[in-house]
Amino acid sequence: MAFDPGLAAVDFTILRSQAREEELHYLDNAAMALIPDCVINAMVEHDTLRRSNVKRGSHRLAEEATEAFEKARAAVADYLGVSDPDEVVFTGGATAGINILAHSLGLMFERNDEVLISQLEHHSNIIPWQVIQQRQGIKVRYLPVTPDGRINLERAEDMIKSRTRIVSVTHGSNVTGAITDARTLSGLVHDRGAFLILDGAQTAPGGPMDLPALGADFYVFSGHKVYGPTGVGILWGRKEILKNMPPALGGGEMIQDVGLEKSTFLDPPHRFEAGTPPVTQAIGLAAAVKWLAAKDVKGMRGHLRRLTLRIMEGLTQLSGGIKILGPETGMERIPLVSFCVEGLHPHDICQVMNDRHGVALRGGFHCAQPLHDFLKIDGTTRASLAIYNNDNDVDALLNGMEDCMKILG
Amino acid sequence: MAFDPGLAAVDFTILRSQAREEELHYLDNAAMALIPDCVINAMVEHDTLRRSNVKRGSHRLAEEATEAFEKARAAVADYLGVSDPDEVVFTGGATAGINILAHSLGLMFERNDEVLISQLEHHSNIIPWQVIQQRQGIKVRYLPVTPDGRINLERAEDMIKSRTRIVSVTHGSNVTGAITDARTLSGLVHDRGAFLILDGAQTAPGGPMDLPALGADFYVFSGHKVYGPTGVGILWGRKEILKNMPPALGGGEMIQDVGLEKSTFLDPPHRFEAGTPPVTQAIGLAAAVKWLAAKDVKGMRGHLRRLTLRIMEGLTQLSGGIKILGPETGMERIPLVSFCVEGLHPHDICQVMNDRHGVALRGGFHCAQPLHDFLKIDGTTRASLAIYNNDNDVDALLNGMEDCMKILG
Amino acid sequence: MSNDLYHEQIIERAKRSDNNIRLENPDCSATVSNPLCGDRITVELKMEGDVIKAISGPVKGCVLCKASASILAEIAVGMKCDELKSMASDLGQALKSQADNNESFPKAYRMFYPVKKHKSRHSCVMLPLEGALKAISECKGHSGDK
Amino acid sequence: MSNDLYHEQIIERAKRSDNNIRLENPDCSATVSNPLCGDRITVELKMEGDVIKAISGPVKGCVLCKASASILAEIAVGMKCDELKSMASDLGQALKSQADNNESFPKAYRMFYPVKKHKSRHSCVMLPLEGALKAISECKGHSGDK
Numbered sequence A, B: 001m002a003f004d005p006g007l008a009a010v011d012f013t014i015l016r017s018q019a020r021e022e023e024l025h026y027l028d029n030a031a032m033a034l035i036p037d038c039v040i041n042a043m044v045e046h047d048t049l050r051r052s053n054v055k056r057g058s059h060r061l062a063e064e065a066t067e068a069f070e071k072a073r074a075a076v077a078d079y080l081g082v083s084d085p086d087e088v089v090f091t092g093g094a095t096a097g098i099n100i101l102a103h104s105l106g107l108m109f110e111r112n113d114e115v116l117i118s119q120l121e122h123h124s125n126i127i128p129w130q131v132i133q134q135r136q137g138i139k140v141r142y143l144p145v146t147p148d149g150r151i152n153l154e155r156a157e158d159m160i161k162s163r164t165r166i167v168s169v170t171h172g173s174n175v176t177g178a179i180t181d182a183r184t185l186s187g188l189v190h191d192r193g194a195f196l197i198l199d200g201a202q203t204a205p206g207g208p209m210d211l212p213a214l215g216a217d218f219y220v221f222s223g224h225k226v227y228g229p230t231g232v233g234i235l236w237g238r239k240e241i242l243k244n245m246p247p248a249l250g251g252g253e254m255i256q257d258v259g260l261e262k263s264t265f266l267d268p269p270h271r272f273e274a275g276t277p278p279v280t281q282a283i284g285l286a287a288a289v290k291w292l293a294a295k296d297v298k299g300m301r302g303h304l305r306r307l308t309l310r311i312m313e314g315l316t317q318l319s320g321g322i323k324i325l326g327p328e329t330g331m332e333r334i335p336l337v338s339f340c341v342e343g344l345h346p347h348d349i350c351q352v353m354n355d356r357h358g359v360a361l362r363g364g365f366h367c368a369q370p371l372h373d374f375l376k377i378d379g380t381t382r383a384s385l386a387i388y389n390n391d392n393d394v395d396a397l398l399n400g401m402e403d404c405m406k407i408l409g
Numbered sequence C, D: 001m002s003n004d005l006y007h008e009q010i011i012e013r014a015k016r017s018d019n020n021i022r023l024e025n026p027d028c029s030a031t032v033s034n035p036l037c038g039d040r041i042t043v044e045l046k047m048e049g050d051v052i053k054a055i056s057g058p059v060k061g062c063v064l065c066k067a068s069a070s071i072l073a074e075i076a077v078g079m080k081c082d083e084l085k086s087m088a089s090d091l092g093q094a095l096k097s098q099a100d101n102n103e104s105f106p107k108a109y110r111m112f113y114p115v116k117k118h119k120s121r122h123s124c125v126m127l128p129l130e131g132a133l134k135a136i137s138e139c140k141g142h143s144g145d146k
């Protein structure tokens, strides 16, 4: 039986006809996915029944809240295919996760150490390293990008040097849709004794995974892109490494002993969770990944592959010169398509698509300016898919684009 | 007419009898306040109607979400009595706010610069500075505490030196309840050309304020202590200072231009909001402060003062040697009371009070170990009040403590 | 139809604009950009004392930005710096105002009334004016008079 | 009543414990603490080969910790290191297990069955055993045999 996106759509108030007056073809999922009712309900339930601070159980609410919070950690570990929940750190989002890594690992760097990232990184995987570069005189270098928008792994072998401490790259590009071959890369990285960080913001929504099999040392993602709440994210790291990593952010609930001169810290994950964590949101995130894992994930993947292909083929057939970024039709990609239309500004396209066709797209640099500079383009328009999207949404996109090019062209 | 805490209590599902089977006297508000239904509803409404990423309006949902988010910023500015919403930065919490300050201001420090904090700080206002100290060779010094648990401001005059760049102290102590005379301190700090940071985690719940009148340069607090959601907090800073402060955390939505070598950043507040902010939680926080501001705040303050006094007097009258920390009866304090009982462990008190009396307290160091070291005590038990607490709760506390001392003593 | 953000008048105006004419030896120029959109516009001016004599420059931007630049190119010539400044400020105010009619808009810019509701697009309309003001301030900086 | 976390047997046991007797010239000792609670306990041991001959040390802790220390002081004497180790591991397992009876608890520790439900308090019960094991490992470290 074919995968039925309607079976997911019914879980979202916003997608049921009563919720909004006008039609909504939400194709901005790579920026933020919609959130299903059961995730909202899990948070409401927590806030109304077990609201309390965590990590210390001095009364019943606190104990229940702590238990719910730690269960959420275990649920995320499950989703990632990781056996030890203590490798799962709750953060404010993918960006917060990378910043924690940059600042913490930064404390272990020496002058002239190198961090290797790529030209297709999201700003969240560029700026934190530039901050450390400026502060400590390390060097940030960039793996080049292939013409079809993949990180050029053939260059990795000679760009990872003995001074390279960290290789930090996107696992799936939010612009080109390309997926990085983490297994191959992790081999090269570990041969040189460096650590591999994967930015999983765009791959985490793909369903339950076997993270250890990727060979990475760290993986970060955001709750709001996996049908979870805003305000929460995950930093996963290998226990042996986390154990030897000093914390860069300090506060309550992460200390062993605080002296006036010097303090000692708890073991991971608590060492990296300074202050009151996003308790309710962690519980929401757990509800989201459990919800997703219970769907027909294999069916979803096939469905999204098919819709992605329809978009790519449909756009190619429109007259007027649309250029699609990223891997060619048929190559593996995450379910998003970014494109340029000769002579049209992405914001104009988005506006007309919204106003006249109820299609929600995103236009601009998608927080990946170096990639756009490299490709010498001024911005792109992006359609990104999620579990509830259907052929109707693709029709609206393709018909809308035809109209759009007529009006603006 | 007297203030009626029942008029606040009805706003909380958890406090209405049906919600939990057993009695609940929630006196752990300094750790986390309960959350009223209208705040939960505001977040549910946002998530079901306007869920989208913010700061770029390429479609209707994104535009509506951005508007709601910026309105939330304005509501918080209103609550703080600040005229320019751009001085309000959304963070993950008070701890995140102080870390942002320590790391950002840290980039401007020179070796041997000094940061002055106090011995009654919460760990969240100690560890971040120790991290910078270790990394950059600055010096963290501690204002002493008076026997009645106040920061000894008489020592401030000679402890603030020409090398002092930052004075960062709690505005209201989460252990002793003492309130810091910010006006006086800010005069001394500014005379020396330093900046004053106030940790407002415990004072923000007191109702709408006139922040500029305090004379501080920065103020941080957490959403979950002002009846708002977890996962969000506020960093307020004076515009002129924020404008000249480099960001320490990087990511999307905070950049002007990203180059491979170097990047430039947006103006505040965006410069300090790297990555997708806690959108829904910001909207919840705004709903919370609006809810609180609409209450009879003056009445609430008087009511909480009276209950605090009843607790102090009631505990003093119990035989068995209870020692109350902090300013004497009648002196100004935030509505919380921490105490030691000779020979009894705080966790035992909390457990018995919970199991036998339905009273939720907190016991331990309250993330303020240096203070406890200074006072030479092994931990305290704390009762902390909020708008919905009433004489019943105080009776339960006092009767319970009598029982507790009988059983454990 | 004129309550649509992208109504015909604006789209036509944007299409008609030719934004690639460059001035020879401009007295001053400035480039401004909007990092959120990727709009980037260079404004070149020829001045005679306090009066704008010619204005041009390349615009890389959205329909709103192009239409706004096209209007500016048409009306700026002959304006005094102060007039331009106060017109820009009026337009900024009008975009932010709560009024539900277009009367507070400078006449030439009334077609932008529907942009009011779309805060994130205000900067697209304002960018050409900001560029012109920045160019003028460079001009004054160079000639030394304040 | 014995499903209460703080039932009479535990409270009485904690009250009865005298935790301030110090050993003279212990063979080894270790101090462990629980930062979340502020519990801190020093365990001093006298050993004869692999067998515990005497055990004592100051306990600053909650009722659970004190009661647990008092039981340990009573049963540890005469135990081999490995026996102590496996008893600690059994107790740890029993606290974590899903079973709804106390049979998996080491006999002497069955009174702690109600602690099972309170994860945050497990460490209070375990702390004295951890202190003893740490002391033993110091002992071995010093004497050189593994």
Ligand SMILES: Cc1ncc(COP(=O)(O)O)c(C=O)c1O
Binding pocket: A030, A031, A093, A094, A095, A096, A122, A124, A125, A170, A172, A173, A174, A199, A201, A202, A222, A367, B251, B252, B274, B275, B276, B277
């Ligand atoms: C590839 C990639 N990395 C990182 C991020 C940052 O995620 P967040 O803004 O939730 O921190 C995003 C989201 O925009 C992304 O697409």
Ligand SMILES: Cc1ncc(COP(=O)(O)O)c(C=O)c1O
Binding pocket: A251, A252, A275, A276, A277, B030, B031, B093, B094, B095, B096, B122, B124, B125, B170, B172, B173, B174, B199, B201, B202, B222, B367
């Ligand atoms: C005085 C004080 N400062 C800072 C904090 C830290 O707040 P949060 O844990 O929400 O970041 C707290 C809360 O425990 C506090 O009481």
